[in-house]
Amino acid sequence: xxGVMNETYSIKELADEFGVxxxxxxxxxxxxxxxxxxxxxxxxxxxxxxxxxAWILRGKRVGFSLQEIGxxxxxxDVGDGRETQRAVTVERCRERIHALEAQRDDINATIxxxxxxxxxxxxxxxxxxxxxxxxxxxxxxxxxxxxxxxA
Amino acid sequence: xxGVMNETYSIKELADEFGVxxxxxxxxxxxxxxxxxxxxxxxxxxxxxxxxxAWILRGKRVGFSLQEIGxxxxxxDVGDGRETQRAVTVERCRERIHALEAQRDDINATIxxxxxxxxxxxxxxxxxxxxxxxxxxxxxxxxxxxxxxxA
DNA sequence: GTTGACGTTTACGTTAACGTCAAGTTCAAT
DNA sequence: ATTGAACTTGACGTTAACGTAAACGTCAAC
Numbered sequence: 167x168x169g170v171m172n173e174t175y176s177i178k179e180l181a182d183e184f185g186v187x188x189x190x191x192x193x194x195x196x197x198x199x200x201x202x203x204x205x206x207x208x209x210x211x212x213x214x215x216x217x218x219x220a221w222i223l224r225g226k227r228v229g230f231s232l233q234e235i236g237x238x239x240x241x242x243d244v245g246d247g248r249e250t251q252r253a254v255t256v257e258r259c260r261e262r263i264h265a266l267e268a269q270r271d272d273i274n275a276t277i278x279x280x281x282x283x284x285x286x287x288x289x290x291x292x293x294x295x296x297x298x299x300x301x302x303x304x305x306x307x308x309x310x311x312x313x314x315x316x317a
Numbered sequence: 318x319x320g321v322m323n324e325t326y327s328i329k330e331l332a333d334e335f336g337v338x339x340x341x342x343x344x345x346x347x348x349x350x351x352x353x354x355x356x357x358x359x360x361x362x363x364x365x366x367x368x369x370x371a372w373i374l375r376g377k378r379v380g381f382s383l384q385e386i387g388x389x390x391x392x393x394d395v396g397d398g399r400e401t402q403r404a405v406t407v408e409r410c411r412e413r414i415h416a417l418e419a420q421r422d423d424i425n426a427t428i429x430x431x432x433x434x435x436x437x438x439x440x441x442x443x444x445x446x447x448x449x450x451x452x453x454x455x456x457x458x459x460x461x462x463x464x465x466x467x468a
Numbered sequence: 469g470t471t472g473a474c475g476t477t478t479a480c481g482t483t484a485a486c487g488t489c490a491a492g493t494t495c496a497a498t
Numbered sequence: 499a500t501t502g503a504a505c506t507t508g509a510c511g512t513t514a515a516c517g518t519a520a521a522c523g524t525c526a527a528c
Contacts, residue, residue, distance in 0.1 A: 172392065174507080176504075177504090177505075178504070178505085186446050187486085187487080188504095188505085189486065189487065189488085190486065190487095192506095192507095193485065193486060195487090196431065204458070206494085206506095207493075207494085207505070207506050207507090208504090208505055208506075209505085209506090212461055218462060224423050224426065224427060225427070227419075227420060227448065228380065228420065228422050228424050228427060229379065229380025229420075231484070231485090232484075232485070233484090239462075241434070242434065242462065243461060243462060246385050247415075252438060252441065252450075253440050255438055256435055256438050256439050257349060259318050259431055259435040259438070260435060262431055262477085263428055263432060263435070266424050266428050266431070268381065268425060269378060269380075269424060270421055270424050270428075272378050272379050273379050273420060273421050273424070274421070275375065276375060276376070276379055276416065276417060277414055277417050277421075279419070280389075280392075280410055280413055280414050281414060283392070283393065283410065284407055284410040284411060286406050287403060287406055287410070288407050290403065299403075306394070310394055310491090311365055311369060311390075327474080328474090328475075329474070329475085329489095338516085339474095339475085339519080340516065340517065340518085341515085341517095343477095344515065344516060346516095357476095357524095357526095358475070358476050358477090358523080359474090359475060359476075359524095360475085360476090380519065382513075382514070382515090383515070384514090431475080
């Protein structure tokens with residue numbers, strides 16, 4: 167094994183790589199999401215920290231709070247290993263999966279509506295008479311949501 | 318047509334139906350996301366407002382900010398209708414779709430990892446020697462992320 | 469006629485997730 | 499020996515998305 171896998175990173179290196187600031191990494195550490203090694207005062211990040219960070223940031227993109235992400239990461243730290251505790255972990259894990267699937271459904275529904283709308287707009291034409299926009303196929307006008315009297 | 322479609326709602330009725338508070342609806346109004354009719358001081362919500370609210374809340378579940386949701390709703394309000402403006406709308410619409418698809422990919426990746434992990438945990442057994450948890454199939458131990466010296 | 473449920477506006481409070489100084493250290497380079 | 503770059507720890511500032519409380523109007527019910 168060539169020692170290429172034992173790479174370490176300074177806080178700025180890791181931050182830059184993931185497009186965040188050092189402050190963000192320190193914040194995640196404050197929240198107990200990562201705990202890098204120390205050399206004196208300075209933080210030294212290893213591969214495992216890098217993987218964790220990637221997980222955290224993906225969690226953020228998915229819309230989770232740092233708390234929720236922390237809870238999910240805790241699942242991975244089985245640690246002691248009481249038998250019942252293990253069952254709880256599995257249960258929580260499945261809950262998260264269901265939540266994620268629900269969210270995916272929401273996203274799909276949103277995509278579908280945007281898609282429909284996008285095509286509708288792309289196929290509009292001017293109405294000779296009214297000078298307003300109508301559908302190229304049916305000639306139907308658009309239902310606009312009217313702001314009621316901002317007065 | 319029986320007049321059942323012209324139903325209106327008080328602020329609390331609508332709020333209750335969607336599991337939010339009246340304050341939330343007023344806030345969305347402040348942000349220009351909905352603008353219900355008024356009877357004197359009081360707000361009267363119609364079907365169109367209800368649909369909008371559903372959209373907003375789904376947007377929230379998907380992880381969008383109220384600003385972003387407002388921008389997406391603006392897409393639907395084609396309004397004036399300059400030709401170039403229409404093209405811009407279509408373009409922005411497609412951008413949003415791509416962002417949502419990327420987010421869906423993230424969700425799928427997260428689901429996959431949780432799924433794998435969940436099955437892994439479900440198939441653990443105790444190691445006679447070490448007294449620690451190992452995989453039922455390979456006997457391999459778990460890689461735990463070690464918090465480094467909280468001292 | 470007053471209580472209670474609902475509505476209103478105004479305005480300050482709260483939490484999350486950092487941003488943004490300030491003030492100090494450490495270490496290599498000039 | 500001093501500059502500069504990168505690190506550190508406070509600690510206060512900021513934005514978003516409401517919560518919460520104050521002070522008031524309205525109308526049906528008792």
